[in-house]
Amino acid sequence: MKLPRSIRVIERGWLSANNIVLEERSEAVVVDSGYVAHAPQTLALLERALAGKKLARLVNTHCHSDHMGGNAAIQKKFGCAISIPQGEAPAIDNWDEQQLILAVADQRAQAFSYDDTFRDGDVLQMGGLDWQVIAAPGHDTHAVMFHSPEARVLISGDALWENGFGVVFPQLFGRETALAETRATLEAVGRLDVDVVIPGHGPPFGDAGAALERAFHRLEGYEQDIARLARHCAKVMLSFSLLEKRSMPLAELPAYVARVPILAELNSRYLRMTHAAMAEWLVNELERAGAAGRREGLLLARGE
Ligand SMILES: [Zn+2]
Structure with missing residues (x-):
């Protein structure tokens, strides 16, 4: 399992999602910004990783608190542009605390403004590579993944982890189709050429097939017993x-x-x-x- 030299993963924990730094010459892009309470730590880690390079852009896989909570702090410190999935834009524009799962879950984030959006089918240039934007609904309706066919790397956000995927909400807050979406997203991952997955939480991993098998197994358990999903969600x-x-x-x-x-x-x-x-x-x-x-x-x- 080998990542291109232009990609650096700052592995965080569960409160803050991983920060992924992609470099090209004197500029860099970072994917996801961590939880707001960790913002000072995130800034310090990023500053060290950038080592004087200019942070041109911050990109979010989705707008949950552990992925975008540090957006405002990063933008303030580095003066970078922010790009988010198009589907997240209305919730960010209105700072919709329910849609963003903030106050409803006793979570926090600092409001921010973005510069542009991207959507399924777009291609983003990050770290000298072309990344295809792929819709990844399920854990979050508007989440995306980034896939580089050339490097055979998938930045999966919370759509696929080495052991499972980001929590899916059962029939709450209008998320009636979340399990079906999750299945479609996992199937979409299965169609990609991937040597390395960089997840939103946990270290990068190599065997996407085995991770998918575990994810489908977990998903089947929820499909058969929605109360099991509700219990998992509460925990x-x-x-x-x-x-x-x-x-x-x-x-x-x-x-x-x-x-x-x-x-x-x-x-x-x-x-x-x-x-x-x-x-x-x-x-x-x-x-x-x-x-x-x-x-x-x-x-x-x-x-x-
Ligand atoms: Zn998430």
Whole structure:
């Protein structure tokens, strides 16, 4: 597995998506900007990676908080242009907190303005390579991937990870077709010539076929049992919040799951537990997954 020398992956964690720096001569493009709380760290990492090169453009695979939360800070510091998927433009124009899954999920991002948009079928030049823009709906309706047929590299965002893909929301907020979209997107990846996948989270990986197999297996589980997807979704949402806050008082969790709209909606539609039972179940699940632990009345984030 080998990436072209012009591509550098700054691997982050789960709160911040990876930043991908693509260089050509004295200029560079970066894909995705991380979560807003990490913005100072993102700026420092980028400055080091750029080593004096001019950051000409910031491009987003999609506009979730962990991918675009640092856009405003990067634009301010480096004066770069920002390009986003065309489908995301109305949500960014109106700063639609529901569409962007911000307040509804207790997530944050700093508003920004973009310079232009791209869409499925367009070709972007980044790091001296031509990248085909490929629609990647599912995890986010308007997400895209970037594929370089020449380098045989896929920048997949959250459409495909080495183990799975970005959380898909069950029938919430108008996302009725998300699972079917996810299937079509995975099938589209299967039609590409790819030696290396650069995912939005986790290290670059080589065996796209094996990753697709795992992703389809996971998807089939959700297709057969939508409640399973709802449970996964609730766990992902709380884990993400915990990664930002680092700790949460256990006694306040029942009120938290009642207050955060996405958790409340998942519960009333699928889980149907009391708030206290949902909070207790979530804590147990996060502990079991090694994502959290309890100490002195607090739920503490593990890792990152
Ligand atoms: Zn995402």
